Amino acid sequence: SQTIHQWPATLVQPVGSPLSLECTVEGTSNPNLYWYRQAAGRGLQLLFYSVGIGQISSEVPQNLSASRPQDRQFILSSKKLLLSDSGFYLCAWSVIIWEIPHYEQYFGPGTRLTVT
Amino acid sequence: GQNIDQPTEMTATEGAIVQINCTYQTSGFNGLFWYQQHAGEAPTFLSYNVLDGLEEKGRFSSFLSRSKGYSYLLLKELQMKDSASYLCAVSLYTGGFKTIFGAGTRLFVKA
Numbered sequence: 001s002q003t004i005h006q007w008p009a010t011l012v013q014p015v016g017s018p019l020s021l022e023c024t025v026e027g028t029s030n031p032n033l034y035w036y037r038q039a040a041g042r043g044l045q046l047l048f049y050s051v052g053i054g055q056i057s058s059e060v061p062q063n064l065s066a067s068r069p070q071d072r073q074f075i076l077s078s079k080k081l082l083l084s085d086s087g088f089y090l091c092a093w094s095v096i097i098w099e100i101p102h103y104e105q106y107f108g109p110g111t112r113l114t115v116t
Numbered sequence: 117g118q119n120i121d122q123p124t125e126m127t128a129t130e131g132a133i134v135q136i137n138c139t140y141q142t143s144g145f146n147g148l149f150w151y152q153q154h155a156g157e158a159p160t161f162l163s164y165n166v167l168d169g170l171e172e173k174g175r176f177s178s179f180l181s182r183s184k185g186y187s188y189l190l191l192k193e194l195q196m197k198d199s200a201s202y203l204c205a206v207s208l209y210t211g212g213f214k215t216i217f218g219a220g221t222r223l224f225v226k227a
Binding site: 032034036042043044045046049051057059090094096103104105106107108109110112 | 120149156157158159160161164203205207212213214215216217218219220
């Protein structure tokens with residue numbers, strides 16, 4: 001079965017400090033991978049998605065970046081955090097169901113980031 | 117633009133039935149998801165509809181009308197553990213698959 005890991009679970013960082021969040025998926029190959037952010041009381045905002053190694057699509061202009069150095073590894077980074085970067089960061093992977101072409105998306109446990 | 121609307125909060129009584137509505141305006145529609153999210157946790161998949169009609173799965177059912185841009189999630193025999201946020205999300209295909217989410221409906225189940 002497939003599992004998705006994220007770490008750390010919680011993080012408190014000062015404004016202006018760098019950020020690195022890691023996500024890894026087990027039990028599947030060549031997954032589509034996603035980074036979402038959920039601000040307090042808000043919906044999920046898609047930040048980045050990747051269909052393969054080195055292939056990153058950005059959905060929202062911001063001071064964050066993403067990388068996919070390996071097939072099942074997805075990293076979210078920032079050089080200098082802003083207060084507005086606080087939120088719940090979720091990594092997700094998707095599988096395509098070809099019988100009725102669509103995909104199902106499964107989420108990791110998330111990282112709660114507080115920028116102080 | 118892409119837009120998904122759902123009520124912010126709902127309250128219902130244990131054992132009752134509740135219907136959570138979702139309306140959407142999107143392009144490249146490829147189906148609609150419902151997710152459940154307990155406070156502080158990641159969303160978990162509940163249902164997927166791509167064709168019009170009702171899909172039943174135990175106590176939960178989901179309905180879709182593509183012509184009206186409308187869906188609802190029906191929860192029967194409510195239990196206290198059903199207190200959570202319910203996220204309506206639309207699957208889009210615009211050269212690649214992606215999902216956009218509504219802000220979620222917080223459901224409070226009272227005894």
